[in-house]
Amino acid sequence: MKSNEIKEAALKYFTIHGYEGASLAQIAEEVGMKKQSIYAHFKGKDDLFLQVLRDAKETELSSKRQYFSKFGSKNPEKDLYGYLQLVIDLFQRNEQLKFWLRMSFFPPVHLEKVIEQEVRDIEEKMQAILESKFQDWINAKLIVGDAAITPTFAFLGVVDSILLELVYGNDEKRLQAKLAASWTVFWRGISHQ
Amino acid sequence: MKSNEIKEAALKYFTIHGYEGASLAQIAEEVGMKKQSIYAHFKGKDDLFLQVLRDAKETELSSKRQYFSKFGSKNPEKDLYGYLQLVIDLFQRNEQLKFWLRMSFFPPVHLEKVIEQEVRDIEEKMQAILESKFQDWINAKLIVGDAAITPTFAFLGVVDSILLELVYGNDEKRLQAKLAASWTVFWRGISHQ
DNA sequence: TCGATTTTTACGAACGTTCGTCAGTTATAT
DNA sequence: ATATAACTGACGAACGTTCGTAAAAATCGA
Numbered sequence: 001m002k003s004n005e006i007k008e009a010a011l012k013y014f015t016i017h018g019y020e021g022a023s024l025a026q027i028a029e030e031v032g033m034k035k036q037s038i039y040a041h042f043k044g045k046d047d048l049f050l051q052v053l054r055d056a057k058e059t060e061l062s063s064k065r066q067y068f069s070k071f072g073s074k075n076p077e078k079d080l081y082g083y084l085q086l087v088i089d090l091f092q093r094n095e096q097l098k099f100w101l102r103m104s105f106f107p108p109v110h111l112e113k114v115i116e117q118e119v120r121d122i123e124e125k126m127q128a129i130l131e132s133k134f135q136d137w138i139n140a141k142l143i144v145g146d147a148a149i150t151p152t153f154a155f156l157g158v159v160d161s162i163l164l165e166l167v168y169g170n171d172e173k174r175l176q177a178k179l180a181a182s183w184t185v186f187w188r189g190i191s192h193q
Numbered sequence: 194m195k196s197n198e199i200k201e202a203a204l205k206y207f208t209i210h211g212y213e214g215a216s217l218a219q220i221a222e223e224v225g226m227k228k229q230s231i232y233a234h235f236k237g238k239d240d241l242f243l244q245v246l247r248d249a250k251e252t253e254l255s256s257k258r259q260y261f262s263k264f265g266s267k268n269p270e271k272d273l274y275g276y277l278q279l280v281i282d283l284f285q286r287n288e289q290l291k292f293w294l295r296m297s298f299f300p301p302v303h304l305e306k307v308i309e310q311e312v313r314d315i316e317e318k319m320q321a322i323l324e325s326k327f328q329d330w331i332n333a334k335l336i337v338g339d340a341a342i343t344p345t346f347a348f349l350g351v352v353d354s355i356l357l358e359l360v361y362g363n364d365e366k367r368l369q370a371k372l373a374a375s376w377t378v379f380w381r382g383i384s385h386q
Numbered sequence: 387t388c389g390a391t392t393t394t395t396a397c398g399a400a401c402g403t404t405c406g407t408c409a410g411t412t413a414t415a416t
Numbered sequence: 417a418t419a420t421a422a423c424t425g426a427c428g429a430a431c432g433t434t435c436g437t438a439a440a441a442a443t444c445g446a
Contacts, residue, residue, distance in 0.1 A: 002421080017302060021213035024406065035406080037422045045406065102299055105360045109210060119361075153374030157354035164353045167298045170309075181346030189382030195395080217432065228432080230396045238432065 003041045005031045011052050015099040019049060019108035046111065053103060056096040057118050061125065063090060068129050076137045077191070080155065081183060087159060088179070091166045101163060127152060143190045151190045158182045196234045198224045204245050208292040212242060212301035239304065246296060249289040250311050254318065256283060261322050269330045270384070273348065274376060280352060281372070284359045294356060320345060336383045344383045351375045 009030035013022035024045060028035040042048040067086050071079045091097045107115040134155075135148040145151060161182055165175050202223035206215035217228040217238060235241040260279050264272045284290045300308040327348075328341040338344060354375055358368050 018211050018213060018299065020211060021301070023404075025404080033421095034423065036408085036424085039407075040421050105357070106211060106295055106299060108214070116363075149370070150374045150377055153371045154378035157351060157371060157375040160357045161350035161353040164298070164357060168312075177342070178346045178350060181343045182350040184343055185347035185379055185382035187382070188385070189378035189380070192381065192385050216430075218430080226395095227397060229398080229434085232433075233395045 002031070006038060006041055006048070007052050007055065010048050011056070011095055011099050014049065014052060015095060015102060018102065018106070019111075024048075049108075049111070050114065052099065053115065053118065056100045056103075057122055059094065059096045060100050061122055063094075064126060065129075068133070071133050073136045073140060074142070076133075076142050077187060079133075080187075084159065084162060084179060084183065087162060088166065088175070091163065098167070101167060127156065130155065144192070145190060154186060154189065158186050195224070199231060199234055199241070200245050200248065203241050204249070204288055204292050207242065207245060208288060208295060211295065211299065212304075217241075242301075242304070243307065245292065246308065246311065249293045249296075250315055252287065252289045253293050254315055256287075257319060258322075261326070264326050266329045266333060267335070269326075269335050270380060272326075273380075277352065277355060277372060277376065280355060281359065281368070284356065291360070294360060320349065323348065337385070338383060347379060347382065351379050 006027065009027045010022070012030070013027050016022075024035040024038055027048075028038055038048065042051065067083060091101075103115055104119045131148045131152045134143070134151045137143045138145060138148055138151075143151060162175075162179055165178050169175060199220065202220045203215070205223070206220050209215075217231055220241075221228040221231055231241065235244065260276060284294075296308055297312045324341045324345045327336070327344045330336045331338060331341055331344075336344060355368075355372055358371050362368060
């Protein structure tokens with residue numbers, strides 16, 4: 001399918017240059033066609049962008065859902081740390097996550113309402129799943145605290161800080177050091193008495 | 194000084210639309226002049242951008258340095274939490290910090306080498322200051338742990354996660370909740386036995 | 387202090403390029 | 417033969433930039 005090739009190239013350029021900085025001419029050249037030919041597959045730049053966005057959202061959602069479903073109820077340390085490693089792994093191998101991250105925080109202004117809606121949607125789903133897991137672990141007395149919201153937000157914060165390091169990311173050593181530090185302190189913070 | 198007005202407008206548009214999305218025509222209109230007149234003050238778009246970047250860097254550096262200098266050696270809880278609130282305050286009132294953050298993570302490609310250098314410079318300075326403070330607190334047995342690097346990186350992670358929430362930021366409630374959660378867990382993680 | 391001179395700032399006009407998009411035509415494949 | 421896909425050509429608009437020019441401001445010698 002040629003449409004997918006176009007979306008792949010678009011994903012790449014949108015990720016590197018942003019919406020405004022990516023041109024249809026470059027995207028088309030990457031696929032080996034003229035920019036006008038893109039219009040045989042998409043209504044225009046916005047349409048292409050939104051389809052790429054929705055694909056990225058779906059990938060993000062399903063891959064994380066899949067991992068969350070493997071969470072048990074008796075080993076939060078392993079599950080949570082494994083999730084952080086998954087995020088790193090996904091980010092480094094999956095172009096879609098980088099795209100998703102960039103557009104979450106710096107969307108093209110004229111599409112920001114639509115994007116914000118998608119971002120909020122996926123975020124709420126993730127938070128809900130995580131929160132219920134944390135509640136299970138609290139009930140099982142595997143971690144301390146009364147409200148599940150605290151470790152949930154704190155963990156989401158750790159994920160965010162790792163993602164930021166990945167975006168900035170040219171220093172694998174530093175990434176691993178930050179991961180280790182954040183994880184150590186986080187785990188002490190929710191597990192110790 | 195008209196140059197400063199131009200830089201102010203440029204800061205605004207670069208922050209909202211990114212380098213590629215910001216046009217000299219819009220920036221000029223904001224100041225009440227034509228785009229050609231900008232060339233009486235700056236060599237071109239890149240020159241304007243880099244001057245704005247360096248101003249932002251200086252503001253960021255001096256404002257944080259100023260706060261760090263007030264850090265004592267006997268109350269890390271107050272100092273660190275106060276710093277987080279300062280970051281939030283600065284971000285919400287100071288356009289330059291938003292600009293700095295956006296360009297740190299998603300710089301225009303053709304200037305990414307220059308920007309990366311500036312970012313790395315400021316980051317190393319911050320890290321060095323923080324690390325020495327943490328070492329003092331460890332020595333004074335006010336926080337636990339052996340190496341200062343662990344709480345330093347963990348704290349920088351908390352700062353990053355707060356910044357990310359600020360960027361995304363339309364939800365003050367959620368911001369405060371995330372701050373509270375991250376701080377609670379972080380402080381438990383470095384202070385409790 | 388004054389007029390003369392130089393420098394600074396802003397402007398209209400235009401440059402060459404690139405942008406996204408649309409219309410019409412040709413080639414390919416079902 | 418009919419639909420799909422890619423092409424050529426062209427469109428208006430916007431981009432950053434350069435030119436020459438005209439005020440305005442600053443500098444300077446008398």
